[in-house]
Amino acid sequence: MKKKDFLIAGAVLLLAGVLTLVLRLSGGDPGGAVQVKIDGKVVGTYALVEEQAVPFDTDYGHNLLVIRDGKAHMEEADCPDHYCMEQGEIEKTGETLVCLPHKLVVEVVSGESSDVDVVAK
Amino acid sequence: MAVARKSPTGTPGRRVALDGILVALAMLFSYIETFIPFNFGVPGIKLGLANLVVLLGLTFLPALDVFLVSMVRILLSSLLFGNVMSLWYSLAGGILSFLCMWLLTRREGYSLIGISMAGGVMHNIGQVLTAALIVQTIQLAGYLPVLLVAGLVTGAIVGALAKLLMPRVQKALESYA
Numbered sequence: 677m678k679k680k681d682f683l684i685a686g687a688v689l690l691l692a693g694v695l696t697l698v699l700r701l702s703g704g705d706p707g708g709a710v711q712v713k714i715d716g717k718v719v720g721t722y723a724l725v726e727e728q729a730v731p732f733d734t735d736y737g738h739n740l741l742v743i744r745d746g747k748a749h750m751e752e753a754d755c756p757d758h759y760c761m762e763q764g765e766i767e768k769t770g771e772t773l774v775c776l777p778h779k780l781v782v783e784v785v786s787g788e789s790s791d792v793d794v795v796a797k
Numbered sequence: 798m799a800v801a802r803k804s805p806t807g808t809p810g811r812r813v814a815l816d817g818i819l820v821a822l823a824m825l826f827s828y829i830e831t832f833i834p835f836n837f838g839v840p841g842i843k844l845g846l847a848n849l850v851v852l853l854g855l856t857f858l859p860a861l862d863v864f865l866v867s868m869v870r871i872l873l874s875s876l877l878f879g880n881v882m883s884l885w886y887s888l889a890g891g892i893l894s895f896l897c898m899w900l901l902t903r904r905e906g907y908s909l910i911g912i913s914m915a916g917g918v919m920h921n922i923g924q925v926l927t928a929a930l931i932v933q934t935i936q937l938a939g940y941l942p943v944l945l946v947a948g949l950v951t952g953a954i955v956g957a958l959a960k961l962l963m964p965r966v967q968k969a970l971e972s973y974a
């Protein structure tokens with residue numbers, strides 16, 4: 677490896693570090709609800725305090741979002757990659773679960789805004 | 798990279814033959830890669846073995862040829878091993894990383910490993926930006942730190958492989974000149 681190679685590595689690591697910090701500072705509060713978007717449109721907002729299982733069936737496919745112990749995770753999905761199910765549980769503001777094949781995004785939002793954001797399906 | 802530039806592409810026939818060999822090689826790498834689990838919990842993150850072909854190709858073929866080889870590889874492998882969705886990420890990642898690596902090969906002071914690391918990082922940036930556009934969610938940027946580091950690691954591995962292969966490729970090119 678040459679000197680300038682380390683410059684590249686250093687710059688990228690620095691950028692990753694700064695980004696991590698910014699993301700930590702900008703979010704991180706325990707969220708009040710999760711907002712679900714399909715194809716960029718909000719289809720629903722679900723409180724994290726309520727234990728619930730919410731199915732989403734669209735032309736893209738099936739997903740089952742489960743909220744338990746104040747955390748949300750993807751319980752079922754018939755997408756080809758199942759990455760959404762592997763992303764684990766989310767609970768802090770700004771955290772997301774993404775099912776790319778189904779264009780579905782679950783994002784934790786703060787409790788207050790959730791009432792405003794609810795859009796009838 | 799100055800050494801590599803000495804080996805000429807030769808006749809148009811030889812150039813086309815080399816292009817074809819590279820496409821075939823890249824397809825082979827893409828196929829092999831489907832057996833290598835490299836899961837960061839985010840779609841589309843791969844080792845990027847096919848990038849070996851771009852790295853090596855840039856040392857003995859015109860940049861345009863290598864670019865086309867890379868694009869053909871992405872189209873074919875998305876059709877064969879992926880889906881329509883993966884085509885868009887791969888294209889965005891492939892184009893960004895190609896441009897970045899091409900620019901670096903034209904400058905002094907970067908080894909294959911450095912060039913490959915930059916390519917790996919740009920590849921992942923391209924993919925996550927495309928994904929963010931597709932699902933219209935800027936929060937996907939949250940994956941960027943992981944993806945940046947992942948790109949460095951995979952890029953370094955592929956770059957080291959390219960460095961190992963380089964002398965053999967040079968020898969082969971000379972013996973069939």
Ligand SMILES: [Zn+2]
Pocket residue numbers: 753755756757758759760761774775776777778
């Ligand atoms: Zn999924």
